[in-house]
Amino acid sequence: MPNIVVLGAGVSGLTTAYLLSKDPANKITVLAKHMPGDYDIEYASPWAGANYMPVGKEGSDHARWERETWPYLKEITEKYPEAGIHFRGTLIYNRKKDQESDTGKWFSELTQPNPWYKDVVLDFKPIPSEKLAPGVDNAQEFTSVCINTAIYLPWLVGQCIKNGATFKRAVIKHIADAAGEHHTGGKADLIVNCTGLSAKTLGGVNDSKMHPARGQIVVVRNDPGPMASASGTDDGETEAVYIMTRAAGGGTILGGSYQKHNWDPLPDPNLANRIMKRAIALTPSLVKPGQGIEGLDIVRHGVGLRPLREGGTRIEKDEIDGVKIVHNYGHGGFGYQASFGCSVEAVALVKEALQGSPRAKL
Numbered sequence: 638m639p640n641i642v643v644l645g646a647g648v649s650g651l652t653t654a655y656l657l658s659k660d661p662a663n664k665i666t667v668l669a670k671h672m673p674g675d676y677d678i679e680y681a682s683p684w685a686g687a688n689y690m691p692v693g694k695e696g697s698d699h700a701r702w703e704r705e706t707w708p709y710l711k712e713i714t715e716k717y718p719e720a721g722i723h724f725r726g727t728l729i730y731n732r733k734k735d736q737e738s739d740t741g742k743w744f745s746e747l748t749q750p751n752p753w754y755k756d757v758v759l760d761f762k763p764i765p766s767e768k769l770a771p772g773v774d775n776a777q778e779f780t781s782v783c784i785n786t787a788i789y790l791p792w793l794v795g796q797c798i799k800n801g802a803t804f805k806r807a808v809i810k811h812i813a814d815a816a817g818e819h820h821t822g823g824k825a826d827l828i829v830n831c832t833g834l835s836a837k838t839l840g841g842v843n844d845s846k847m848h849p850a851r852g853q854i855v856v857v858r859n860d861p862g863p864m865a866s867a868s869g870t871d872d873g874e875t876e877a878v879y880i881m882t883r884a885a886g887g888g889t890i891l892g893g894s895y896q897k898h899n900w901d902p903l904p905d906p907n908l909a910n911r912i913m914k915r916a917i918a919l920t921p922s923l924v925k926p927g928q929g930i931e932g933l934d935i936v937r938h939g940v941g942l943r944p945l946r947e948g949g950t951r952i953e954k955d956e957i958d959g960v961k962i963v964h965n966y967g968h969g970g971f972g973y974q975a976s977f978g979c980s981v982e983a984v985a986l987v988k989e990a991l992q993g994s995p996r997a998k999l
């Protein structure tokens with residue numbers, strides 16, 4: 638029976654551990670500095686909205702991972718209401734003038750009129766041009782999902798535990814050291830590296846292609862109805878506007894920003910004002926008629942760092958200091974919506990890497 642350590646308990650580590658744990662032959666330890674319940678600038682997953690708004694370019698691995706993730710999220714939403722995901726109407730607005738901004742490029746696939754994902758999400762339809770506000774070049778609506786991360790991440794932990802996995806806190810300086818942390822006391826046959834942005838500084842990995850895209854949010858109690866997102870704002874090319882109401886009383890997330898190479902963990906109050914004003918301009922139903930930001934009932938302000946990787950997400954086999962590794966990190970702003978697609982691929986690599994390993998019976 639292979640001893641496997643999954644290093645990292647964000648959505649990437651938990652989804653990979655969940656899929657691995659379905660095979661009772663695998664003995665799994667999930668090892669992490671931060672676990673669900675923690676809020677920390679080194680831990681991206683709790684800060685995410687999180688919803689499914691595909692951004693991968695047509696024909697890319699990224700788009701494939703998003704396409705392959707949808708059926709899993711849909712099934713969990715339908716079968717397991719306790720997982721904290723619900724279906725939600727979604728409105729997407731595109732302004733051609735945003736095309737060259739950081740936000741416009743990030744959302745370029747999402748906002749185009751005839752995207753690949755039109756046959757993946759539910760009820761996709763264009764919004765007729767006569768219904769568009771001035772300045773909006775095209776728009777569409779569909780049904781997507783919104784994930785309450787405060788419920789979903791613990792749900793994943795519960796599924797892993799139910800399947801026999803063990804959870805352990807530790808801070809690892811060099812990736813090969815994780816092999817000595819398996820809960821059985823034996824050496825791990827393989828480590829799955831799901832350390833997100835910390836892959837930049839983790840010994841043995843030190844991936845210089847990793848950098849943050851800072852996302853600032855405001856969580857409010859107001860419920861505007863559908864989710865909404867636009868290609869950009871008039872407040873600078875690293876600022877964004879999106880609104881999503883989480884399942885099961887999780888509040889509404891108002892975003893945001895997409896500030897590359899910005900590590901600032903503290904909410905900027907001026908940016909928070911702009912986020913709230915833009916959200917109301919995009920979705921007036923957030924507040925009562927005539928109200929401005931004073932009509933918002935704030936739960937908290939937050940900042941998360943999206944783990945972006947130049948050249949794309951790293952899902953590959955490796956061997957470091959004689960220890961077998963499978964990497965699964967660098968999911969930028971799409972860690973949830975690509976989670977199952979990426980983890981299925983990582984699990985296949987785990988099986989490949991363990992072929993021939995004395996304890997592997999896969």
Ligand code: FAD
Nearest residue numbers: 645646647649670671681682688809833852941972973974
């Ligand atoms: P993380 O969640 O950062 O987890 C890393 C794990 O590794 C942690 O457990 C950490 O403790 C552990 N770790 C790291 N180094 C070590 C070490 N040396 N020793 C021990 N443990 C270690 N995605 C979507 O799909 N949809 C959205 O709507 C969405 N919205 C977002 C909004 C915001 C504001 C932000 C910030 C992100 C958003 N994202 C969204 C992106 C998504 O949150 C990330 O892609 C995802 O959370 C990355 O997960 P991860 O598991 O790879 O990394």
